[in-house]
Amino acid sequence: RTVLQLGAAAATLPAFGARPAFAADRRVAMVVKNLGNSYFDACANGANEAAGEVGGMEIIYTAPTKPTPEDQIAVIDSLIAQRVDGIIVSANDANALVPVGKKAMERGIQMMSFDSAIAPEGRSVHLSASSTPLIGAKQVQMIGETLGYEGEVAILSAASTMTNQNAWIEAMMEEWKDPKYANMPHVATVYGDDQDDKSYREMEALVKAHPDLRGVISPTTIGIRSGAKAIMDMGLVGQVYITGLGLPSEMQAAVEAGACDSFAIWNPVEYGYASTMIMADILGGAETSEGSTLSMGRIGETTVGSEGEAVMGEPFVFNKENIAEFAAIF
Numbered sequence: 001r002t003v004l005q006l007g008a009a010a011a012t013l014p015a016f017g018a019r020p021a022f023a024a025d026r027r028v029a030m031v032v033k034n035l036g037n038s039y040f041d042a043c044a045n046g047a048n049e050a051a052g053e054v055g056g057m058e059i060i061y062t063a064p065t066k067p068t069p070e071d072q073i074a075v076i077d078s079l080i081a082q083r084v085d086g087i088i089v090s091a092n093d094a095n096a097l098v099p100v101g102k103k104a105m106e107r108g109i110q111m112m113s114f115d116s117a118i119a120p121e122g123r124s125v126h127l128s129a130s131s132t133p134l135i136g137a138k139q140v141q142m143i144g145e146t147l148g149y150e151g152e153v154a155i156l157s158a159a160s161t162m163t164n165q166n167a168w169i170e171a172m173m174e175e176w177k178d179p180k181y182a183n184m185p186h187v188a189t190v191y192g193d194d195q196d197d198k199s200y201r202e203m204e205a206l207v208k209a210h211p212d213l214r215g216v217i218s219p220t221t222i223g224i225r226s227g228a229k230a231i232m233d234m235g236l237v238g239q240v241y242i243t244g245l246g247l248p249s250e251m252q253a254a255v256e257a258g259a260c261d262s263f264a265i266w267n268p269v270e271y272g273y274a275s276t277m278i279m280a281d282i283l284g285g286a287e288t289s290e291g292s293t294l295s296m297g298r299i300g301e302t303t304v305g306s307e308g309e310a311v312m313g314e315p316f317v318f319n320k321e322n323i324a325e326f327a328a329i330f
């Protein structure tokens, strides 16, 4: 029970996060993919918690309305003009954000990404929630178990430019090569752009285009909740199953109805907290070169790997047995 372990570990660890409060207010922006996504709202709650713990630190939680790179660049540009001290971004496009990331760093602003990475030239550190191969493989394994390794499966992703979903899909394809999936072919990948209406329509279209479809993997909290709703609305519970990455609070009805057998996620509150603690460490002068250790406060420490990549922990799986307990938390 990873979520619980993280909490339990926190109680026994020395105060990793105990650093002197910043003398003057440090302004740190958390720029997420778009507004209206409760996953990111949970990350922002964790960010505020971390800022409160550090002291002398203020969080500006912001995002474009639509999850596009252009709109996100405009948001970051205005933060540069406001001379914030640090920016933590979940990128709508790895490469498109490099120039604005460089611009921020040239002005002395600390730039890092979390969740969905900016390419290494546009930031110092990127904190992944968990290992990419693990997150990808887990989702194929979950639908495999649900379907008894038989039947057509499609992927309903976020936007085609998003770093995190693309990396997870690549990892899914690796797992899919295992002969145990020989009778569970991948038939399509479609994009709901992390918009509820588009994700819902893409789910409807998948079912029409693939009459023998049995499973869908949606590596996005927006895609999985909209896809599950479409399955239920179309009366396809028991015929088509969805899995992927979701929020217990948004997936409880689908799990209880049987549209989703199991899904996974890390704790987004802890993730926002850990990312902000790392930013505080960097603002306090911590090194970010490969092999450096960065503090994630009460969660522990992480080591910077190649290309500035660090990892927080392990994902956690939810099903009928435990969903009610976590639906109250995130």
Ligand code: RAM
Pocket (backbone or CB within 6 Å): 033, 037, 039, 040, 090, 115, 116, 158, 164, 194, 219, 220, 221, 222, 245, 246
């Ligand atoms: C959505 C976003 C986010 C992703 C989660 C799992 O909320 O696409 O980037 O990490 O799903």
